[in-house]
Amino acid sequence: MPVLCLLLMDGTFGGDLVKTLLGSSEAVVSALSCSSRLLRYDLNTMMLPNMETLRDHGVPGPKLIKLATSYPRVLMKKRDRFTETVELLKGMGMKPTSTTFILAIAAMLALTPATWERKLANIRKSMEFFVNKLNWEPAFLAARPMLLSLSLEKRIIPRCSILSILLWKGLLSSKFGVHTLLLSKKDFLEKYVVKYGEQVPEVLEAYQGKLEFVGIEAGDQCKQKKRGRGSKKHYGNWQL
Known part of the structure; x- marks a missing residue:
């Protein structure tokens, strides 16, 4: 832990920029402590863009801290896949201000790319059925995510x-x-x-x-x- 604090103090790994988004050095230290693999990456180019994506989509600071400290590896995913997941969940009616939104991002991005693509296709197909065939609103489905997991x-x-x-x-x-x-x-x-x-x-x-x-x-x-x-x-x- 002292080593991590030192790294943050001298700006190593983009500490200053990440700290701006998370709100405190303690939050950054907590995120790094949860996944030592983060120390192998340049946070400026890997973690920071995804955090900015979340902020731009309305995810508040406390939720950013929740994701970064509990599921830091999720923030190291490729930006295009990360952004697509965020936009998909918003399109389903999930509110970026909710804890459910953060947990859904973590769950989706924990999948392998192949499994993620398959799940994504199934979710879109189910959404199309519920919305077009049953006239259900996306927000209604977002409040009942279990429906989207059914065959x-x-x-x-x-x-x-x-x-x-x-x-x-x-x-x-x-x-x-x-x-x-x-x-x-x-x-x-x-x-x-x-x-x-x-x-x-x-x-x-x-x-x-x-x-x-x-x-x-x-x-x-x-x-x-x-x-x-x-x-x-x-x-x-x-x-x-």
């Missing part, structure tokens, strides 16, 4: 199809919570598929992926389309 093809779409069918048939209330999409596979099967499968054959078709969920039309109307066929079935008046 779109294997879980979300089949469940939306099943629920819309049951609502159209009058077997469910017109209102139910997002928790329905978060139910375990076992609970969802028992509550909706097993219970109504014999009475409503379309439920089994939807569960098996034989019905395509197209989305919500004007007047809260949902429509299902048989995969590989031109005919459409309409199921309306439902909401999550």
Whole structure:
């Protein structure tokens, strides 16, 4: 620790500039202590640009300190990837002033580049479905990030199809919570598929992926389309 303090005092590793963003020498020392690898880099060209990106996007000083002291390695990522992650999370409706925003950045950038690209593609695909098909606001999803971690093809779409069918048939209330999409596979099967499968054959078709969920039309109307066929079935008046 004394060595780190000395390095900061003489400006080594861009200490003065980083200290300006973090607010104190103690915060910089804490960040360096959490990851000795930081001492191998020029903080002026590696860490500082990413911190400036966060500040430019509205991340307050205390949150910068939180990220730098708890997850300093995250700030050493390539700037283009770092900036893309920040912009993605803001686009999802996450507030830069929140702790969740900082934790989400750390979680995303802890992934390998290949895994990060795959996760990024999946998140964008899920966002497109929720926003365009269900008319949900990005801010609504940002408050429920678990939804974006669920499989779109294997879980979300089949469940939306099943629920819309049951609502159209009058077997469910017109209102139910997002928790329905978060139910375990076992609970969802028992509550909706097993219970109504014999009475409503379309439920089994939807569960098996034989019905395509197209989305919500004007007047809260949902429509299902048989995969590989031109005919459409309409199921309306439902909401999550």
